[in-house]
Amino acid sequence: MRSGGKIAADIRGVFAARSGGNIAVIGGVFAAMVAAAGFGAYSLLSSDDSGDPLSAAADAKPSPIKTGPPSATEVQTTARKFLAAWAKGDAARAAAFTDSREDAAAALTGYRKEARISGVSLKPGQRTGQTVPFDVSAVISYGGKKATWTYDSELTVTRGQLGQALVDWKPSVVHPGLRRGDTLKTGEAEAPPIKAMDRNGKELTEKEHPTLHGVLAGLRERYGDKSGGVAGVELWIARAKANAAGAGDAKERPNETLKVLSKGRPGTLRTTLDAGLxxxxxxxxxxxxxxxxxxxxxxxxxxxxxxxxxxxxxxxxxxxxxxxxxxxxxxxxxxxxxxxxxxxxxxxxxxxxxxxxxxxxxxxxxxxxxxxxxxxxxxxxxxxxxxxxxxxxxxxxxxxxxxxxxxxxxxxxxxxxxxxxxxxxxxxxxxxxxxxxxxxxxxxxxxxxxxxxxxxxxxxxxxxxxxxxxxxxxxxxxxxxxxxxxxxxxxxxxxxxxxxxxxxxxxxxxxxxxxxxxxxxxxxxxxxxxxxxxxxxxxxxxxxxxxxxxxxxxxxxxxxxxxxxxxx
CATH class of the missing domain: 3.40.710.10 (DD-peptidase/beta-lactamase superfamily)
Incomplete structure (x- = not known):
């Protein structure tokens, strides 16, 4: 019969060979931490938490692989640890609490580097089943300009292949507007803003016509640099191309501005739309x-x-x-x-x-x-x-x-x-x-x-x-x-x-x-x-x-x- 230490060591070997895969949580020490963790006391998550899923002792006796939906405690604890690592800026550690380490690490790294986001505070809300909503407050910095950015998102905790509780990784965890292949970027906007006019010369604004959101974004992306405007500094979603995996079978979606750090000067574009109709x-x-x-x-x-x-x-x-x-x-x-x-x-x-x-x-x-x-x-x-x-x-x-x-x-x-x-x-x-x-x-x-x-x-x-x-x-x-x-x-x-x-x-x-x-x-x-x-x-x-x-x-x-x- 193989000893418990030998089995644990073998499992650790499996972990090392599985880059980007599901990571098991084993060992009595971490199990005790999970049982003792309180979720409600954490209103704003910081970076003083510990408990990487890889820290279990090699010679600990392995626990049976769990099945079924994660318990309330598992959901709360996994969400708390993931959000704490994200708030600290430790993308690798946060990704270790997800079921797709490679994708999660890339997205969370880009969140800091490409989107120029720092000072992240995450406030979890009331759990509903396996889902935990959370509020995000962050600071965007670029070229000497700063802006505070707030939004809401959510995550869902699922059962990993080896029985561990892990965040079900999706790009929408980072921001609800993200889909597979999309990225967040901050910098000089790729196109100047536009002032879209209807066929009779009336301005079409998203405030008055919210359903034109996607159309106006598409017009700006295609005609912004042809309308005489000047680009500002923005945070935006850079959309995946239509032929990219998961991007769908329609033509590519337009990029979407999420936060304006400095306004540009809009150009004017006449459309065929009729404001009244x-x-x-x-x-x-x-x-x-x-x-x-x-x-x-x-x-x-x-x-x-x-x-x-x-x-x-x-x-x-x-x-x-x-x-x-x-x-x-x-x-x-x-x-x-x-x-x-x-x-x-x-x-x-x-x-x-x-x-x-x-x-x-x-x-x-x-x-x-x-x-x-x-x-x-x-x-x-x-x-x-x-x-x-x-x-x-x-x-x-x-x-x-x-x-x-x-x-x-x-x-x-x-x-x-x-x-x-x-x-x-x-x-x-x-x-x-x-x-x-x-x-x-x-x-x-x-x-x-x-x-x-x-x-x-x-x-x-x-x-x-x-x-x-x-x-x-x-x-x-x-x-x-x-x-x-x-x-x-x-x-x-x-x-x-x-x-x-x-x-x-x-x-x-x-x-x-x-x-x-x-x-x-x-x-x-x-x-x-x-x-x-x-x-x-x-x-x-x-x-x-x-x-x-x-x-x-x-x-x-x-x-x-x-x-x-x-x-x-």
């Missing part, structure tokens, strides 16, 4: 806990408004990536009409069920339309009317139609980061699902507002928020427009849906040249589908998504209708 769109989405909407001008592609709820959340309106549900049937219908597989007033099948590629598809509430026309099927949003045509289409047909006619996925140059939609080539059941906006198809309100705008004018006009003449960039162009007879039928389909179909209730009272399409996209794990709605009225197109909103006509429909009314 922007306010109306913000009010419309604010009626939902989560919602996003975009409005644009079909004749030019100019973006007039963009809003998200919550206002300080992710810019889903421009960068979201959701299955668009039945709003995708606008693109699919254009394909069927062009190929002669459907016609506005021709009889078209709409059975309760349709099978393709081994999947059985059905309509909402399993309805059917007997001896109905394609127009009736579109207005009622019949899924099987599209699935029955899948066998007559090539796998790449829908992808080509979306790209060549509607400009989806053509690398739009809007002036700020955007996700420009994706309709990948699919086969079998996945191809059929794509026809009704499920499967791997991905869109956001910007994309779907553009789809409605393309139907309104017949030609894709790439959306943009800054005129291309400002920086001589080339806008994306679709390779062709819809044939006149197909366009006329598609407009009639959307007009019927707005007046007597699934969009009629939301569009009630909106006169003039109107068209609309509803959508509901099923998502695994959600009790209710995401609600979608896209529509146009005259020279104004808009689209909205309400995650977990249910039927698009009931959730996203009123949002879009309110925007269209506000636009006159």
């Amino acid at each position: 922007q306010s109306a769109t913000e009010r419309a989405v604010s009626k939902h806990g989560k919602a996003s909407a975009v409005a644009l001008k079909p004749s030019t592609g100019e973006i007039l408004a963009v809003a998200n709820s919550p206002a300080d959340g992710f810019n889903t309106a421009f960068q979201g990536s959701y299955a668009p549900g039945s709003t995708m049937k606008v693109i699919t219908s254009s394909l069927l009409l062009e190929k002669g597989l459907a016609s506005y007033d021709r009889r078209h099948p709409c059975p309760k069920y349709a099978t393709y590629g081994g999947w059985k598809f059905q309509n909402d509430d399993k309805f059917e339309i007997k001896n109905g026309t394609f127009a009736q099927a579109f207005a009622r949003s019949c899924n099987t009317a599209f699935i029955t045509q899948a066998e007559k289409l090539d796998d790449s047909s829908l992808s080509q139609q979306a790209r060549d006619v509607f400009g989806i996925g053509l690398n739009w140059q809007t002036g700020v980061p955007t996700f420009d939609g994706s309709v990948p080539v699919q086969s079998n059941a996945q191809m059929a699902a794509s026809l009704i906006g499920q499967g791997a198809v991905r869109m956001n309100p910007l994309n779907m507002a553009s789809v409605a705008a393309t139907v309104r004018t017949g030609t894709f006009k790439q959306p943009y928020v800054v005129a291309p003449s400002v920086d001589n960039r080339q806008l994306a162009k679709a390779s062709r427009s819809l044939p006149p007879d197909v366009l006329k039928q598609l407009q009639s389909l959307m007009r019927l849906t707005a007046s007597a179909g699934t969009a009629a209730e939301a569009m009630a009272g909106l006169g003039g040249d109107v068209g609309a399409k509803t959508g509901s996209a099923e998502v695994d794990g959600q009790k209710k589908p995401n609600g979608w709605f896209t529509a146009y009225r005259g020279d104004l197109a808009a689209a909205a998504v309400v995650p977990e909103g249910g039927h698009g006509g009931d959730s996203a429909g009123p949002v879009v209708a309110q925007v269209l009314r506000a636009g006159g």
